[in-house]
Amino acid sequence: MAILLLADHDNATLSDQTAKALTAASKIGSDVHVLVAGSNAKAAADAAAKLSGVSKVLLADDASLANNLAEPLAALIVSLAGSYDAIVSAATSVGKNVLPRVAALLDVAQVSEIVDVVSADTFKRPIYAGNAIQTVQSTDAKKVVTVRTTSFSPASQGAPAAVEPISTAALSSDLSSYISDALSSSDRPELTSAKIIVSGGRALGSAENFKEVILPLADKLGAAVGASRAAVDAGYAPNDWQVGQTGKVVAPQLYIACGISGAIQHLAGMKDSKVIVAINKDEDAPIFHVADYGLVADLFEILPEMEKAI
Template identity: 85%
Template sequence: MAILLLADHDNATLSDQTGKALTAASKIAKDQGSDVHVLVAGKGAKAAADAAAKLAGVSKVLLAESDELANNLAEPLSDLIVSLAGSYDTIIAAATSTGKNVLPRVAALLDVAQVSEIIEVISSDTFKRPIYAGNAIQTVQATDAKKVITVRTASFSQASQGPFATVEKVPTVAFSSHASSFVSEEVSASDRPELTSAKIIISGGRALGSAENFKEVILPVADKLGAAVGASRAAVDAGYALNDWQVGQTGKVVAPQLYIACGISGAIQHLAGMKDSKVIVAINKDEEAPIFQVADYGLVADIFEALPELARTI
């Protein structure tokens, strides 16, 4: 049977995370000799479906549209997936807020165990996933007839463009009454790249001391480099940085080409979110800081002197 990949999108555009999850799904499909179908569920989501159809490795795109599916609520979306599950032996999604919200419910409704945040596909039923904040890697074999999987997309490359797959509309199910409903959303707007897809990230820690210092020291460098801005949990908890900038075990997992850690000690919770970065640069005045153990390049310096100088010379 085929593999069903739940697309991550905002109805208008397809998230980069879908293309990375597709790479994992394609490896499973290759091992078992099956096809990958992508489910785009929403309202007015034809553009996202067309974008999914252009990805290499996709044989079919299923487009489901209704008012109930417009906002990615877990209950109607999981009902839809379960109604389609009979044709699939693997249901997979990126470990984004949508994937983490929907797939556990799907697994419960199907009465199977979910395999969460895989970082490597060994075979169609065997995967590697991090545990203990990434300090250990667990090899898991899924023995259920149907597999429900989320993908840590930082570990997989973006799928390339391929021949245009067919887009097929699927009927929505009669959704049962649900305990949750969509009220409203507030989306932060920024000219900087999205944190999880940025090629360069500069992050600040508690050593910055205040939100004003964060703004004056980190943001000018980010603007010069065209970088996304990240932060440690300590900086976010102290109110120095926005919550959606948090990188780490309880924040976002990233793997940019360049990660610059400024005034970040390197607690294991933070390392779990960024240690897969291709090149890591650490700036910290404490030469014993754990961050230097994972850094490719380290600068023992005062960030309030080093970063303004960096901004002037870029």
């Protein structure tokens, strides 16, 4: 089977989500072509070409593709779809934005956020906030699939594949236009790719407490900072820190949950972490049912002690 994998990148660098999605794509079919669509994105294309399992990289370089607008990017993918049996993307903001439009234009059903590939047409995906795994068989001639990358290891480096420039004619659209980006910046690792995450919940009580007890520990560990939905809704942490079903799905090597009760919504976003440490005063908190290590204690006492001991 021929697979078209949409690369996730910022024009200059390739996201590690692409390498993980490649692992899933390689299980669907052996002939994987990576589409790098952007503006001045040759560096990202060269990085994609070095991933093991890539047969060819298609480089679509055009100003209309610079900002990942759904309309021109979907039009490009649909124009290429005739040569492929499946179109795959990581379930990132770009993939979630573009592939549903591709599926609609191709008149096929999308299979979203797969966590396993059973065969070329059969996949497993979580439902009910991750409490059940659904096995889905697609009978469509062309499969449109997004990948929950926390369930796949990244592809390794291999011999460089060829990078082939492709035409980007007639991609402009007046349905939407790029205005500006309002990006947050941080010296900490990006949440979805961090190896260690320290998360806080509503028990922190205020944004100031977040800064006083969560951030110093995260900085000592070189960790990303996460938060429960309750903490975000209360204004203790920004939206881009939210971990959970309606936030970001993460699977770090170490996840430290501080003052988080363990609601289903939150567990859906972090239960695949390799080691989970829970700190909570309530010994009956549901988080302890999924934690590898649990500490029944006051986080305002324990976290400063941990930070000093490191």
